[in-house]
Amino acid sequence: MFRRDLLFGGAALLGAAGLARLGSAMAPPGAQELVIQPATYQLRQQRTAGMVSLSPDAPPPVLYGRQGQEMRFTVRNTLDDYTAMHWHGLRIANAMDGVPYLTQMPIGPDEGFAYAFTPPDAGTYWYHPHCMTMEQMAHGLTGVMVIAEAEDPGFDTEQVINLRDFRLDAVDAFLPDYTARGAARGGTMGNVQTANWRQGPVYDHGAGSLVRLRVVNTDTTRIYNLYLDGGTARIIAWDGHPVTVEVPVPRAGAPLLLAPGQRVDLAVTMPVEEGRQLGLMADLPGRPPRLMAGLRAVGSGPKRDMAELKPLGRNPLSQPDLERAEMHEFVFGWTPEGNAPNDGVCGTPGYSFWSINRIPWPGDAAEGTGPLAVLERGKTHVLRLRNESPNLHPIHLHGLAFVPLRSSLRKLPPLWTDTMLLLKDEVIDIALVADNPGDWAFHCHVIEHQKTGLTGFLRVT
Ligand code: C2O
Numbered sequence: 001m002f003r004r005d006l007l008f009g010g011a012a013l014l015g016a017a018g019l020a021r022l023g024s025a026m027a028p029p030g031a032q033e034l035v036i037q038p039a040t041y042q043l044r045q046q047r048t049a050g051m052v053s054l055s056p057d058a059p060p061p062v063l064y065g066r067q068g069q070e071m072r073f074t075v076r077n078t079l080d081d082y083t084a085m086h087w088h089g090l091r092i093a094n095a096m097d098g099v100p101y102l103t104q105m106p107i108g109p110d111e112g113f114a115y116a117f118t119p120p121d122a123g124t125y126w127y128h129p130h131c132m133t134m135e136q137m138a139h140g141l142t143g144v145m146v147i148a149e150a151e152d153p154g155f156d157t158e159q160v161i162n163l164r165d166f167r168l169d170a171v172d173a174f175l176p177d178y179t180a181r182g183a184a185r186g187g188t189m190g191n192v193q194t195a196n197w198r199q200g201p202v203y204d205h206g207a208g209s210l211v212r213l214r215v216v217n218t219d220t221t222r223i224y225n226l227y228l229d230g231g232t233a234r235i236i237a238w239d240g241h242p243v244t245v246e247v248p249v250p251r252a253g254a255p256l257l258l259a260p261g262q263r264v265d266l267a268v269t270m271p272v273e274e275g276r277q278l279g280l281m282a283d284l285p286g287r288p289p290r291l292m293a294g295l296r297a298v299g300s301g302p303k304r305d306m307a308e309l310k311p312l313g314r315n316p317l318s319q320p321d322l323e324r325a326e327m328h329e330f331v332f333g334w335t336p337e338g339n340a341p342n343d344g345v346c347g348t349p350g351y352s353f354w355s356i357n358r359i360p361w362p363g364d365a366a367e368g369t370g371p372l373a374v375l376e377r378g379k380t381h382v383l384r385l386r387n388e389s390p391n392l393h394p395i396h397l398h399g400l401a402f403v404p405l406r407s408s409l410r411k412l413p414p415l416w417t418d419t420m421l422l423l424k425d426e427v428i429d430i431a432l433v434a435d436n437p438g439d440w441a442f443h444c445h446v447i448e449h450q451k452t453g454l455t456g457f458l459r460v461t
C-alpha cells in the first residue's frame with residue numbers, strides 16, 4: 001500500500017485536519033507550547049521582517065531535556081502555511097519524528113500537534129520543520145536541543161552556538177530563499193553569517209574555566225570550516241555522541257568540516273588572562289563568534305585542566321555485527337533525464353534535479369513512493385553511499401545512528417552520527433543496527449537538494 005492510500009485512507013474517516021489535530025486532542029499535561037509564528041529581528045542594520053520563530057522577536061530557544069526523561073511539546077502553527085516539527089538526531093518513536101505524510105499529516109494553519117518522546121541519548125541535537133522546509137528554515141526556524149547526560153560531566157559553563165546564514169538584500173529584506181541555479185549545483189549560499197542570530201557575538205566565560213562549547217550547523221546550505229584560534233580544546237562529542245577515539249583538534253589549515261545538520265561539542269579551557277578572546281573561526285567573510293575570558297568568579301579555583309574531565313557516559317547504541325550484515329547501495333546524483341516534476345506539496349518547487357538510486361523524490365504526498373530499502377529489524381546493515389556528483393551532500397538518516405566503516409577518499413574516524421558528509425565522487429560505507437522500527441526519512445541536508453529530489457525513506461520492519 002502506498003503512503004498516500006494509508007494516510008489519506010485514514011484521513012477520509014477522520015477528515016485530513018482531524019488526523020493532524022488528533023495529537024493535540026491527546027495533548028498530555030505539562031507540555032511546553034511551541035508556537036510557530038512570524039517574527040522580526042535586527043540581524044544587520046535594519047529590522048528584518050518575515051522571519052519565522054517561536055516568539056515575535058527572538059531566535060528559537062535552546063530546548064533542554066535529560067537523557068531517559070520524557071519531553072512533551074505542543075506545536076501550534078499560526079502561519080498561513082503547513083508545517084511539521086522534526087527533532088534532528090533523536091532516536092525516538094517513528095510517530096513523533098515530524099515528517100509530513102510519512103509519520104504524520106502536516107500541521108495546517110491554526111492546527112497543532114502534540115509531540116511526546118523520551119530521548120535515549122544525551123548530546124547536542126536540533127529541531128526544525130520538515131514541511132515548507134526552505135521557507136521556514138531559511139527564515140529562521142532552526143533551534144538547538146541539548147539533552148543532558150544522566151550524570152553531570154562537570155563543566156564550569158556551557159555555550160551553545162547555532163551557526164547559520166540569512167540571505168538579505170541591501171535593506172535587510174529577505175532575498176528569494178534559493179535559486180534554481182544554486183539548487184542544481186552546490187546550493188544557494190546566504191550572505192549574512194550569524195551565530196545565535198547575531199554577527200560576531202562575544203560570550204563571556206570565566207578566565208581559566210572549563211567550557212563545553214556546542215556548535216551546531218543549522219544552515220540550509222553552508223559547510224563551515226571550523227577551528228578555535230587559541231586556547232586549549234578537545235573534541236568530546238560528534239553529532240550528539242561521545243567521541244571515544246582520539247580526534248585531532250581542528251586548527252587553521254586543518255579545520256573541521258561541519259556540514260548542515262552536524263554538531264560538534266568541544267571542551268575548551270579559557271585563557272587565564274582576563275579579556276583574552278578566542279575566535280570560533282569559520283573561514284567566513286563575516287565576524288566570527290568569540291569566547292572572552294571574563295572575570296573569574298570569586299572563590300573559583302585555579303585554571304581548570306582538561307585532564308580533570310571525566311569521559312562522557314556512553315549512549316546506548318547497538319554495536320553492528322559486521323559478519324552478519326546485509327549490504328544496500330545508494331547512489332546520489334542527478335535525475336536521469338533532466339528535470340522531473342514533483343508534486344509541489346510541502347514546499348517542493350515542482351521540479352527535480354537530484355535523485356537517490358536514480359529515483360527523484362516525486363513529492364511529499366505523492367503516490368507510488370516506496371521505501372528505498374527495507375531493513376530487517378534487529379539486524380546489522382551496511383549502506384554503501386555513493387556520490388556521483390561533483391557537489392557535496394550531507395546525507396542524513398532519521399531515527400537511527402550509524403558509524404562510517406570506510407571511505408574511498410579519506411580516513412574517517414569511527415564516530416557515530418546521523419549525518420554523513422559525502423565529498424565529490426566519494427563512496428562511504430556506513431553500518432547500523434536497525435533497532436528502531438518505522439519509516440525513516442533519508443535525504444541530503446542541503447535543503448535545496450532535498451527539495452529537488454534528493455530524498456527518500458528507509459523502512460525498518
Ligand atoms: Cu534535520 Cu530530515 O532532517
Ligand code: CU
Nearest residue numbers: 087088089398
Ligand atoms: Cu533528522
Ligand code: CU
Nearest residue numbers: 393444446449
Ligand atoms: Cu546534497
